[in-house]
Amino acid sequence: xxxxxxxxxxxxxxxxxxxxxxxxxxxxxxxxxxxxxxxxxxxxxxxxxxxxxxxxxxxxxxxxxxxxxxxxxxxxxxxxxxxxxxxxxxxxxxxxxxxxxxxxxxxxxxxxxxxxxxxxxxxxxxxxxxxxxxxxxxxxxxxxxxxxxxxxxxxxxxxxxxxxxxxxxxxxxxxxxxxxxxxxxxxxxxxxxxxxxxxxxxxxxxxxxxxxxxxxxxxxxxxxxxxxxxxxxxxxxxxxxxxxxxxxxxxxxxxxxxxxxxxxxxxxxxxxxxxxxxxxxxxxxxxxxxxxxxxxxxxxxxxxxxxxxxxxxxxxxxxxxxxxxxxxxxxxxx
Amino acid sequence: xxxxxxxxxxxxxxxxxxxxxxxxxxxxxxxxxxxxxxxxxxxxxxxxxxxxxxxxxxxxxxxxxxxxxxxxxxxxxxxxxxxxxxxxxxxxxxxxxxxxxxxxxxxxxxxxxxxxxxxxxxxxxxxxxxxxxxxxxxxxxxxxxxxxxxxxxxxxxxxxxxxxxxxxxxxxxxxxxxxxxxxxxxxxxxxxxxxxxxxxxxxxxxxxxxxxxxxxxxxxxxxxxxxxxxxxxxxxxxxxxxxxxxxxxxxxxxxxxxxxxxxxxxxxxxxxxxxxxxxxxxxxxxxxxxxxxxxxxxxxxxxxxxxxxxxxxxxxxxxxxxxxxxxxxxxxxx
Numbered sequence: 001x002x003x004x005x006x007x008x009x010x011x012x013x014x015x016x017x018x019x020x021x022x023x024x025x026x027x028x029x030x031x032x033x034x035x036x037x038x039x040x041x042x043x044x045x046x047x048x049x050x051x052x053x054x055x056x057x058x059x060x061x062x063x064x065x066x067x068x069x070x071x072x073x074x075x076x077x078x079x080x081x082x083x084x085x086x087x088x089x090x091x092x093x094x095x096x097x098x099x100x101x102x103x104x105x106x107x108x109x110x111x112x113x114x115x116x117x118x119x120x121x122x123x124x125x126x127x128x129x130x131x132x133x134x135x136x137x138x139x140x141x142x143x144x145x146x147x148x149x150x151x152x153x154x155x156x157x158x159x160x161x162x163x164x165x166x167x168x169x170x171x172x173x174x175x176x177x178x179x180x181x182x183x184x185x186x187x188x189x190x191x192x193x194x195x196x197x198x199x200x201x202x203x204x205x206x207x208x209x210x211x212x213x214x215x216x217x218x219x220x221x222x223x224x225x226x227x228x229x230x231x232x233x234x235x236x237x238x239x240x241x242x243x244x245x246x247x248x249x250x251x252x253x254x255x256x257x258x259x260x261x262x263x264x265x266x267x268x269x270x271x272x273x274x275x276x277x278x279x280x281x282x283x284x285x286x287x288x289x290x291x292x293x294x295x296x297x298x299x300x301x302x303x304x305x306x307x308x309x310x311x312x313x314x315x316x317x318x319x320x321x322x323x324x325x326x327x328x329x330x331x332x333x334x
Numbered sequence: 335x336x337x338x339x340x341x342x343x344x345x346x347x348x349x350x351x352x353x354x355x356x357x358x359x360x361x362x363x364x365x366x367x368x369x370x371x372x373x374x375x376x377x378x379x380x381x382x383x384x385x386x387x388x389x390x391x392x393x394x395x396x397x398x399x400x401x402x403x404x405x406x407x408x409x410x411x412x413x414x415x416x417x418x419x420x421x422x423x424x425x426x427x428x429x430x431x432x433x434x435x436x437x438x439x440x441x442x443x444x445x446x447x448x449x450x451x452x453x454x455x456x457x458x459x460x461x462x463x464x465x466x467x468x469x470x471x472x473x474x475x476x477x478x479x480x481x482x483x484x485x486x487x488x489x490x491x492x493x494x495x496x497x498x499x500x501x502x503x504x505x506x507x508x509x510x511x512x513x514x515x516x517x518x519x520x521x522x523x524x525x526x527x528x529x530x531x532x533x534x535x536x537x538x539x540x541x542x543x544x545x546x547x548x549x550x551x552x553x554x555x556x557x558x559x560x561x562x563x564x565x566x567x568x569x570x571x572x573x574x575x576x577x578x579x580x581x582x583x584x585x586x587x588x589x590x591x592x593x594x595x596x597x598x599x600x601x602x603x604x605x606x607x608x609x610x611x612x613x614x615x616x617x618x619x620x621x622x623x624x625x626x627x628x629x630x631x632x633x634x635x636x637x638x639x640x641x642x643x644x645x646x647x648x649x650x651x652x653x654x655x656x657x658x659x660x661x662x663x664x665x666x667x668x
Binding site: 073074075077107108109111134146147148149150152153155162163164175177197224225227233236240241242244247248266268269270271273274278282283285289293296297300301303304 | 583605635
């Protein structure tokens with residue numbers, strides 16, 4: 001495994017953003033969001049995702065100059081148009097707007113339509129949590145999972161992020177509502193490793209742990225079977241109805257043309273309800289209680305969502321950020 | 335199966351509420367919420383749950399006279415104290431308050447602590463959706479599911495409700511974040527029927543479809559394994575931190591003493607963003623798209639969440655509401 005200093009990764013990404021036509025400030029932020037995602041250990045959505053981002057700028061799916069604009073709203077709720085700009089820059093604006101609305105009203109919501117893949121969804125949860133706020137955010141996607149009872153993809157694996165502030169380290173769920181994201185399936189099939197639990201159906205309709213069989217059948221499993229299927233449907237409905245943007249069924253099924261996502265950013269500021277001290281006491285009590293359950297394997301203590309992030313961040317800053325040599329070399333060569 | 339007219343069920347429940355000491359208006363509402371739950375086909379949380387409600391009034395866990403009060407808040411976000419009143423009456427107040435906040439601010443949030451089991455969570459989603467609003471609501475519970483990696487229950491199966499308004503019928507997810515609620519497990523084990531998919535682990539630690547083995551081991555499976563486990567943790571954190579009420583680890587593990595739940599009610603009013611016509615067009619487009627996927631079994635069309643509700647409601651009003659004869663007779667005898 002190749003490790004490179006964080007600053008080198010950031011600088012190489014920034015130069016690449018310049019080459020794609022992003023102006024200085026936006027190139028800096030876009031590069032930083034990509035680099036920080038890899039730094040935090042979410043390898044599928046950082047540097048490894050850059051070639052796809054680049055291809056979508058080149059084919060016109062992403063307009064690097066477009067900035068999101070407010071379309072309508074009332075009080076603490078607003079609809080924004082992402083104008084097909086870079087998804088992480090758009091989402092960064094949207095979550096900051098939801099944060100501002102929450103600071104003013106206790107709770108704030110932004111529905112962002114006509115945007116692009118937000119890359120690592122957890123980014124926007126961490127941003128809110130690091131300011132002492134709660135966030136619930138999600139995106140729809142192209143149809144990549146069959147609805148419960150169907151054999152052909154008709155729902156998205158719509159990533160869902162729920163972030164909780166906590167002085168000792170935010171607690172952040174960042175998950176696709178399929179059992180495994182396609183990024184994760186790809187990472188298992190590339191290594192020819194079986195999935196830890198069944199992740200979908202093979203071509204014959206049997207549950208399987210063979211990631212490549214699921215990539216081939218396109219029959220990934222929603223979490224909790226019918227439950228995740230229902231969840232994907234309502235997340236898509238809220239996203240498309242509130243933002244006025246694409247619903248899952250309106251996307252192109254070509255991944256490199258998957259543009260026009262609908263995303264929701266809900267932020268809650270607890271300042272009017274409780275002191276930071278009271279909130280931390282409750283949060284720490286819940287995390288402590290998890291440690292008291294009997295583990296299946298005494299060598300594997302029970303973890304909370306996002307627990308690995310700060311450890312990986314520290315390790316990757318200290319030792320260098322792991323990169324795929326091929327993608328890294330190609331990034332620097334162009 | 336015994337079927338009784340809806341009005342008879344309602345009247346019998348109302349008389350029972352009077353016997354428990356509820357004043358007229360509250361007896362009417364509480365009875366109606368129980369009766370409508372059975373009418374809508376959610377049998378586990380309607381009449382079948384009344385004996386447990388009654389026992390918890392008798393043992394002092396539920397104070398039939400307590401009404402919820404506003405504790406603190408800012409703008410569109412409020413904390414309420416349920417004062418251990420009847421859970422469905424408290425939740426009814428809370429969702430109506432969140433609806434009022436949303437109508438004023440576009441989005442509204444109420445955190446309700448110190449309350450009791452809300453019975454059918456979907457009730458509060460339907461209430462919002464029938465007014466043209468979106469709702470996201472959840473409750474925590476006592477520890478009844480092991481966190482991922484643990485053998486002993488340490489997280490709740492925290493029911494989550496997401497409701498979408500739609501003229502042709504609201505779309506409502508109402509689900510526990512365990513693969514099966516304990517109500518559902520009980521219904522399978524009572525009928526000695528295997529679960530349709532594995533629902534947890536047996537005493538030996540193997541995944542099983544035997545509901546009674548899971549009731550015995552107390553090792554129910556969260557939806558999506560580690561994903562539902564993470565979801566349960568953050569839902570509990572938001573509930574307890576925002577309401578100041580119990581977290582899952584603070585509940586008694588005796589079901590008849592499970593009191594002091596923390597619940598969240600988020601409501602979104604889309605009126606400032608889009609017309610009802612635009613919203614329905616988008617919603618209907620999504621529902622229609624589900625019909626176009628190839629079904630596994632051509633005889634089983636793909637359904638959306640909550641689709642069965644209106645059909646069951648109509649059928650049960652027409653033919654009579656199905657009741658458990660034993661519970662029904664005991665309700666009328668006392």
